[in-house]
Amino acid sequence: MPLTLATVPCLSDNYAYLIHDPAAGRTAVIDVPEAAPVLAALSEHGWSLDEIWITHHHHDHVGGVDTLRNETGARVTGARADDHRLPRLDRAVAPGDSFDFAAAPVEVIEVSGHTVGHVAFHIPAAKMAFTGDSLMGLGCGRLFEGDAAMMWDSLCRLRVLPGDTLICSGHEYSQSNARFALTIEPDNAALAARAAAIDAARAAGEATVPVRLSLELETNPFLRADQPALKDRLGLTGTPDAEVFGEIRRRKDSF
Template sequence: MKTLEIEVFQCRSDNYGVLVHDPETGLTASIDAPEEQPIIDAAARRGWKLTHILTTHHHTDHVEANLPLKERFGLEIIGPINEAVAIPGLDKSVADGDEFQFGEHTVCVIETPGHTAGHICYHFLDDKILFAADTLFALGCGRLFERPAADMWHSLQKLAVLPDETAVYFGHEYTLSNARFALSVDPDNGRLQDRVQEVETARKAGKFTIPTTIGLEKETNPFLRATDPAIRRNLLMESRTNEEVFAEIRKRKDNF
């Protein structure tokens, strides 16, 4: 089985476009479809023909190009069963725990409600790659639009148990603002301090901060660290539940 090839590029103002290519079969999937032309350009640049869109959730900045790309390439659109009515051009709906093949590569569907009610992530099992869209960002998580904080906390825990070396591709370049917020609730975390400097250097140079890893996020992302005693002390929430601590972190980020 040949290694998957991945192309990352910018769409819209801060969305990431991601193409996944299986060199053995020629299959090429766009993870979501935020903007038509950058996706077409990226595929052409690599000499790939789009065959799939793997949709994570229904927000316009993730599905806007579904129908134009489907019309142009005749591709198959896969997306979350719990948002099926809101996904343009959906051909196949998938639910939590479902698996399907992308060439010889097994893709596992992980439902992660929080940002939206039916958001899903795609875990390429043997490749140890996770496409997390707007559930898990580098040093952050998605805003809570359709489900409460407790649901998002439990969704993030489903991702946190994946192998530490799992590469995480996320939906937006929010990392610098996330990093500065993370320091406000976890100021004594030495690994986080180092990472903030790395992020600032990368962004000044115009570099992307994608992908991250599950292990790095567990060390530095406050939204995965609601159990950490230092964060709890900083928030004066030592005796509160994990869900309550997470909710407070999310509320503070919303107002940061």
């Protein structure tokens, strides 16, 4: 399914994502940290906005929703479990639900951990997943509301998606995440190459997300907590995967 994807920088290090179906002439935005950059991107492309999808309740993902809805009349979709702390929803969804965007089914995936009630939106036909602050470029969200076991389960749901899925995450954290990841797997050649590419991209003022899931699986330590060599290096041989993930998350929190 040919969808046009536009990455929209917002605030200091957030991203919103616009997807446009040229055949149907429909456009959706995933997360709205602030309205003005999204409106500017819509104007630049000559698109009108039909839908707003929300991954979780944090202000840096929903702060512009009401303004954007008022400006465009777009329909808002978010998690039913978070209804009490999201902007007013026109469509409340739950993990396992599916809805259509133009001609494509959109799957709702449970990714709690950073927050409880966090969801991701997966469009299989377009090979795209919008993961908010769950799976990020070389990282994952801090565990503000959930615990390590919850987040590990969420990441396991995401990592079984097809490897060519484009992971569209909510922040420009890749450079600091790469520096941390190299402390966990300093001998990972794919990681070293990715870190160098990220440094070059940031020096040129370019975004480092979205990125294919296959690359995350090779380089993101939070997805690799079940790898025997990684466990051995951390002195956690034989430790359950979720506990290893939790140790990596604790190290990142103090990095």
